[in-house]
Amino acid sequence: MKVTLIAGSNRANATSTSLLRYVESLLKAQDISVAFIDLAQLxxxxxxxxxxxxxPNVRHVLEAIADGDGLILATPEYHGSLSGALKNALDYVTAGQVAGKAVLSVSSAGGPLGVSSLTHLQSIVRNLHxxxxxxxxxxxxGSHxxxxxGRPVDEEVSSRVRNGVDSFVNLTRKLAATATVANE
Structure with missing residues (x-):
């Protein structure tokens, strides 16, 4: 299984990127291949x-998305939505590159939680099928x-992240198995 992770902040040392790096370590601990795209660097x-x-940077992102069995998108929450850098990257994506793939949405916010950015990300994912x-x-x-x-200091946060990643991995595996059966 291969998963593409996109860190959607263009800020150096962004919390959302640190969080995604922790997610990356959890995936690698399960021997899952990872393509990590950091929009602050690319x-x-x-x-x-x-x-x-x-x-060429756009082609690299699109190829990584197309090659992955699943996709994880991380964003800071800016003014109740996702970052402009991530939205711009997603504007290049077509439904054929994401259709039928599991997608996990991840955010960090200056307030208690980044629920608005997650809702917007999930809407974009639905539109990409x-x-x-x-x-x-x-x-x-409070949990930055x-x-x-690289692990969150707050054990409750660390546990929530592990649970979210496990749910994503299970969904990605089920969808991959379903696709394999359908192609036989």
């Missing part, structure tokens, strides 16, 4: 439907601390 030009000759995981992961301002091992 910047994309502003999407325009008038230009379909994509920049992806399958939203029944769980989502959000951490608020990570230890030297």
């Amino acid at each position: 910047q994309l030009p502003l999407f325009s439907p008038d230009n379909w000759e994509f920049h 992806g399958i939203n995981c029944s769980e989502w992961i959000s951490i608020g301002s 601390s990570f230890g030297s091992d």
